Amino acid sequence: MNAVTDLIKTAEAVKRPALTDPVWLRRALTGIALGFILLFLCLPLAVVLIEAFAKGWATYWSALTQPDTLSAIRLTLLTALVTVPLNTLFGLCAAWAITRFQFPGKSLLLTLIDLPFSVSPVISGLIFVLIFGAQGWLGEWVSAHNIKVIYAVPGIILATLFITFPFVARELIPLMQEMGSQEEEAALSLGASSWQMFFQITLPNIKWALLYGVLLCNARAMGEFGAVSVVSGHIRGLTNTLPLHVEVSYNEYDFVGAFASASILAGLALLTLVLKTTLEWLQQQNRSPT
Amino acid sequence: MSIILSDISKNFGRFSALNHINLEIPEGELVALLGPSGCGKTTLLRIIAGLEQADSGRVLLSGEDKTEQHVSRRGIGFVFQHYALFRHMTVFDNVAFGLRVKPKKIRPSTGDIHRKVHALLELVQLDWLHDRFPDQLSGGQRQRVALARALAVEPSVLLLDEPFGALDASVRKDLRLWLRSLHYELNVTSIFVTHDQEEAMEVASRVVVLNHGCIEQQGAPSEIYDHPANAFVSKFIGQTNVLQFDQQEGLLLPNTPPDGKSAHVRPHDIVLAKASNDDNAHAVLRDWQHLGALIRIELEKISPYHSGLSIFVEMPNEQFKQLALKKGDKVTLQIQRAHWFH
Structure with missing residues (x-):
């Protein structure tokens, strides 16, 4: 008996230093992490705001209300407005197909969904130039039908669609896999139509994950630079989205203009973070209602 | 419907x-x-x-x-x-x-x-x-x-x-x-x-x-x-003893065993009695468990061919008490009903 208690005591004695690090190490690690966050996350945000307001509120406002800036905002909103609903739909379809059906090539599809994440955005843009550009595969057909894709709004939308495709599907697939299809089968066996099943059973169960995916998709659609930059042609007032407008303004030494536009994107990012945290919290609540 | x-x-x-x-x-x-x-x-x-x-x-x-x-x-x-x-x-x-x-x-x-x-x-x-x-x-x-x-x-x-x-x-x-x-x-x-x-x-x-x-x-x-x-x-379905017999063996069967088939015998279809001497004993009592109203008795068959084979017998509590058996006792068996399958 004594031997056993001794053994437990030794085990505890051994465990304590292994689980808690010395004070100096804890402080150092916390310090490094905080310093890093301050330097690389908070400082740039502060610089954006300081620079944007460097010449006062009036200059900031007039920079934002310039026709070019307004048109960039409009184009960014348009792009998001088209791509987000489409990718929500595609994401739902892909997640449904992957989690509810058995078919050959399923794991290939699962890998392909991640392709936009693994390819450099510049390459993604280039793909569309190679397809629809003047010398591209479909270039002649497109120009023969008087459709402008590259250096025009359709190209920007296509490139953004490609880039933001994985967000919704990626959120939904693990959740729907975990849920299984029994509740859906139960709904069908009770006489529900496929639509009733989807809107009354599936959707309520996946809504938080879906909203989360849509939110991330939207943030990326509004913020995408690389792919859009390749296909847009940087035509002021026509094919400049907000991120491109920031670059163009900066290159033309219009610092207030650049930072004013950047402040909108930064605000969007902060808003996304707040919404994201809220959604995560709601999702947590939803999973453990008791 | x-x-x-x-x-x-x-x-x-x-x-x-x-x-x-x-x-x-x-x-x-x-x-x-x-x-x-x-x-x-x-x-x-x-x-x-x-x-x-x-x-x-x-x-x-x-x-x-x-x-x-x-x-x-x-x-x-x-x-x-x-x-x-x-x-x-x-x-x-x-x-x-x-x-x-x-x-x-x-x-x-x-x-x-x-x-x-x-x-x-x-x-x-x-x-x-x-x-x-x-x-x-x-x-x-x-x-x-x-x-x-x-x-x-x-x-x-x-x-x-x-x-x-x-x-x-x-x-x-x-x-x-x-x-x-x-x-x-x-x-x-x-x-x-x-x-x-x-x-x-x-x-x-x-x-x-x-x-x-x-x-x-x-x-x-x-x-x-x-x-x-x-x-x-x-x-x-239920408990069954699967037993193989050849003609020489002395277990008392309800009918002669068909060739090459095994007997499937329910534990309650076997009647057990204390053996009067070692020569006519069929099995040795190894252990027993209480299943509420029934007793499940575990026997080991005595056989020159299949040694160590376990046989389960079930009988009411009272009946088992009357037999007054101990572990290691030799017993005789009588099978009252068997199904024969390959």
Whole structure:
């Protein structure tokens, strides 16, 4: 008996230093992490705001209300407005197909969904130039039908669609896999139509994950630079989205203009973070209602 | 409603889950599909429901061919193994679901739905939980909600997949009897899937034994127990001693052993007595266990050919006390009834 208690005591004695690090190490690690966050996350945000307001509120406002800036905002909103609903739909379809059906090539599809994440955005843009550009595969057909894709709004939308495709599907697939299809089968066996099943059973169960995916998709659609930059042609007032407008303004030494536009994107990012945290919290609540 | 399955086959890739199943279930029966796991019983149930399509064969409900009909129009109630309650809905909304999704023309009024759902919840003795969510219920309560939900659409056939599989032993016992009495109250043709032979024998009015995608035997529980059709059924249902005899051996048999076959003997079909001397002893008593009213006695057969073979004998407590046997005692055996199978 004594031997056993001794053994437990030794085990505890051994465990304590292994689980808690010395004070100096804890402080150092916390310090490094905080310093890093301050330097690389908070400082740039502060610089954006300081620079944007460097010449006062009036200059900031007039920079934002310039026709070019307004048109960039409009184009960014348009792009998001088209791509987000489409990718929500595609994401739902892909997640449904992957989690509810058995078919050959399923794991290939699962890998392909991640392709936009693994390819450099510049390459993604280039793909569309190679397809629809003047010398591209479909270039002649497109120009023969008087459709402008590259250096025009359709190209920007296509490139953004490609880039933001994985967000919704990626959120939904693990959740729907975990849920299984029994509740859906139960709904069908009770006489529900496929639509009733989807809107009354599936959707309520996946809504938080879906909203989360849509939110991330939207943030990326509004913020995408690389792919859009390749296909847009940087035509002021026509094919400049907000991120491109920031670059163009900066290159033309219009610092207030650049930072004013950047402040909108930064605000969007902060808003996304707040919404994201809220959604995560709601999702947590939803999973453990008791 | 009667159910007729004709020549149902189903393959999953190269694995044959069901092999030319023919089965007729008369109206009002409570049928158990019994078999070891992987025998195809759940697949068969899902094919009857329309949740799975058979590769070939027809499903007839009430004489009507429903093979091509979608699950939502077959008029079946399905109770899933893990209940599949809608987690975002209250108990009331779960049960009301089947009524609320009906097309407008035949949908009951809100008042009627309200009355009906409460009546069903009273039937399963859960009305006091109507505003809870599935997460807040115990396993047995969930099971009963699932049953009430399936019954709400007044199905002509009730299908239950391992209805007691995920429950505690004590809850299971109660629910079995409850389900049986509920069945006689409602008289809905019901089929349930189980791998527990005791459960099948206790609850069902008819048992269908499946193995490797084929029906081994079907009939009333007593019929299957007393007259097993083959070695699989005999071993799967209840306890059985499988014994091999040759002519020289002195065990007292009811008839001469057919060549090359083994005797399947129920533990209660063996009469045991203390051996008067070592020469006529058949077995040595090794151990015994109390099974309530019965005693299970473990014997080791004395044989020059198959040494160490265990034989189980069951007899009432009182009888065992009168024999006054101890561990290591030599005993004689008399087999009163045996089935012979290869």
